[in-house]
Amino acid sequence: MSNIYPLQQRTIDSYESYNSNVVNRITRMVTLGENVMLAPNFIDVLWDSTSISELTVTPGKCVKDDVIIELTDYFSVDMTVSDFYITPEEPYWNEVGYYYIVLEYIYLKSRPAPRASIRIIKPSQHGLFTEARYLFLKAVRVVFEGGIFKIVSVHDWNPNDISVMRKYPLNYAGIFDVLPEWDDKYIGVVVYITSTENFYWGTASGWQDFSHIKAAADTSECAVGELAYLVSDGNMKVLPAIATSHSTMASCCVLSVGSVGGLGLVRLYGYVENVLAESGTEIKCGHVLYLSDQEAGRVTNLLPLSHVQSVGWALTDIDEEGKLNIWFAPGSIGSCCDDGAHSDIYQDLLSGSIFTHITSDSFRNYVFYDELRSTTSHDVFDGKLNGSNGDVFYSDNLIADDFDGTCVTHCQISANCENEENLVWSVSNNGSTDDDWESLNLNEIHIFSSHNIEITGKTDDFIIGERIVGDVSGNAGYVNMDYTTYLLIRDVEGTGSFSPGETIIGQESGASATFSSQTLRDDFVDLRVRCDFLDTASIYDYGILYEIDGSLQEFIDNRLINIETLYADLYSIPSIDNDGLANLPVPIQTCKSNLQLFVGSPNDSAIQPNYDSLRHITQSQSLKQSIEKIDSILPISNVSRTTTGESTPSVISVDGKQLGILLTNNSGSTTITNFLGGVDFQILIIIFGDGNTTVQSGANIKLNGLSNMIGATNDTLTLIYTGSLWVELSRSVNNS
Incomplete structure (x- = not known):
């Protein structure tokens, strides 16, 4: 037991x-x-x-x-x-x-x-x-x-x-003259230290001082309920905070007004009553709060335009005096870097990307929301967009005012959504029309089109991302968007100009159209986002990264071009010349089918190899070596030759392979004493095509009973080569 x-x-x-x-x-x-x-x-x-x-x-x-x-x-x-x-x-x-x-x-x-x-x-x-x-x-x-x-x-x-x-005693408070040395038994205990007049509580990692929650400060130039920042003069003085500069962001909330040695107290973290709100705001319990950029010391639920700092959450609705109770939790400063407001998550996304700029929107205001064109419901208080089937969200221009004005060639969108599968995202670097959008996938780098080519006589829809080729100029490119009368394409190869009247052919869809004219798209700097709702969904925030870091541009472009041109090589024949030009007129699908017939298909049990010597294919040999071994060892059953008047005929065919069948055709009496050119374990079938041939049993050929075989028409004799002589396996007398 x-x-x-x-x-x-x-x-x-x-x-x-x-x-x-x-x-x-x-x-x-x-x-x-x-x-x-x-x-x-x-x-x-x-x-x-x-x-x-x-x-x-x-x-x-x-x-x-x-x-x-x-x-x-x-x-x-x-x-x-x-x-x-x-x-x-x-x-x-x-x-x-x-x-x-x-x-x-x-x-x-x-x-x-x-x-x-x-x-x-x-x-x-x-x-x-x-x-x-x-x-x-x-x-x-x-x-x-x-x-x-x-x-x-x-x-x-x-x-x-x-x-x-698990249950513990409920009386978890005590008094000590000095703070005791830490021990796990103090987890959850609150103690008052008489020598320093401080409170501590026991956490999983040790004693935590309560003093960081409330501290003395010179608040003489502030009002109770204002958010304040610490002046860097060493005198513990604070001033009303405002979200217009990194140096004036909130670090505390004023509890009482006075000098540092008097009544001045600030809250550094936690529950605060009667905090002052920005005029005109409609704050509700549960709203995320930010430091105002309009009125010093105030909180707001609207995302500021230039600098953003989250300062906590509303615990009550705003009252008639413009005050509310909050949980004060000053966050890190979310600088707008160049353009719009950024949350920490999108700043992290930018820092880990190949881009230099980002604009993000959490829908706390209407700065980037196109109210005239959008049909979605914009909930500024909860910070989200709601939509259903048929609704469309349009952004305003997302480019920063101080952007250098170069054409936006690459971007990437990330978003926090509910029912993401019901959303279709598009982007435009022109942003002026409804016929200029390019679809893209979230969290993938998008390359904007560089050419607009007008077409006529389109036979079918082109596939987004497929390669198109002109049948006269040989120029090629990749489809970004297929509209009725024109294509938006990128990464154009060749001379860059298609020939009027030539046929443009999609290499994947097989669609074709007649080329009319083209326009370069190399000066667009109006960056906008569009999202179509296929069913009920919500967008809580999104960010768009743009302008690739110049130090990475060459590397990125080379990788993209190499992959795409190598695809063109592979479409016809594997190649390392990387020029994107076809090297073999046989399509790769045909090559694939032939290969399946040769080696068998892992996906289709009906397709089997057309040879039965799989035992010779080993992991230590290439397929070519294995085939050569098969060819050298085994006779090829459909290869034969006819012997006439030879006493020692060769069993090697004209192409060097061992014979499997030998047909006699002797018009006069002929005795065969040996078969030359045999290899180990080669099997040879002799078909007598006449009544004039004798196979002699002797030093080179051992027949049943050691007796010669005098053949008649249609008789057969089967031999195997041991490496030094031919031995009879069987015979068949068929001339009745």
């Missing part, structure tokens, strides 16, 4: 002291009569993720039935052992779900005194758990995978029933 009793001490066991049950009730001064762990890390249950069934219970103290129980050493629990279960006679370790690891103890006046044990309650037995009998230690989630039950996680409570959880 397995041991379920960890090493322990109990204070006070029955009969160890007069009326021990009465004495034990002193513990209620701490526990208030509850069964509890005396510290968060006491009697914990640890799991090594490399184990599927084993746990470790740590030492520590708890109070159960007013008795202090101390486990003095680590204790191992194997969930595959039946003795740990509260009903060991029943099936165990056979369910998925949350198993309870519990300490079982009931105070009884008995000798010997009862001991605490570690037990397991299965998921189907949760109804048997009672706090009168058990102290909950941990919930262990078990799944069935790969034919076995195994642990996947451990929890301080049952995720399906939070009433079942």
